Amino acid sequence: MDDTGTVIAFWLLAVITVGSALMIVAVRNLIHAVVFMMVSFVGIAGLYLTLSADFVAVTQVLLYVGAISVLMLFAIVLTPGGSRDNAETFLRLPALALTVLLGATLAYVAIDTDWSLADRGGFTDTASAIGDALLGKYVLPFEIASVLLLAAMIGAIVLVRPEASIEEAEE
C-alpha cells in the first residue's frame, strides 16, 4: 500500500486509536473513558477500511460503537454506588510493568518475524464473499453462534430479573 492517501489515513487513524486508548487509562471520569473507548473503536473501524475490510468495518461501528458502548453506559448509570473516578487498584505498578513488557515483546516479535507476505492488493466486494462463506463453508459455526447469542440473551434476562422474583426463587 504505497499511495499517499492510505499512508496518511493509516497514521492519522493509528494516532487516534492508540491515543484514545491511552486516554481511557488516563481520564478520571468513567463516562469520559467510555466516550474515549468509542473514539478508539471508530478509529479501529477506519483502520479496517484502510485494510479494505469494508464489511468488518461496518460491523465494528454497528456493534462496538453502537451497541456495546451503550451497554457499558447503561451499566455505569445502573450502578451509582461504584467508583466513578476510574481509579486503579493496588495492582497498578505490577500491571504497568507487565503490560509494557508484553507490548514490547509483541511489537518486537511482529517486526522481527519474516511473514510470508502475498502481494495481491486489497479485497473487492468482501460482503458477498463473507456471506457465501458464512452460509457455506462456515455454516456450522454460524448456527452455533446464533445459539450462543440466544443463550447469552436468556442468561442476561434471567440474571437481572427484579429482586422480588429472586427472593421467591430462593424460598
Place this chain on the structure above:
Amino acid sequence: MSVDLEHYLVVGAILFATGLYLALAKRNFVGVLMGIELMFNAANLTFVAFSRFVQSDDPLSGHVFVIFAITVAAAEAATALALAVLLYRVRDTIDVDRIDLLRW
C-alpha cells in the same frame, strides 16, 4: 514510505497491552470490561491485517473469524454487564477491590 503488515501489528500490540493494563489495574468493573473489549479489538485488527497481507488459499477466512469474534464479544459484554448489575444489587458496589468475600 508505505504501510506494511508490521505497522498494523504494532498498533495491535499497543492496543492489546493497553487493554490488558485496564483489565488488570482498573478498580471499576466496567473499566475492566473496557480493557477486555480493547483486547478483543486488538486481536481482531491483527486478524484482518494478516488476512490482507499474508499468503493464504482463502484470505477472507480472517474476516469471517473476526465476525465470529465480534459475535462472541457481544454475547460476553451482555452477560458481563448483567453480572455487574446483579453484583451491584447484592454488594452495593462494583469495585473489584471491594468484592473480597473469598479473600483469606
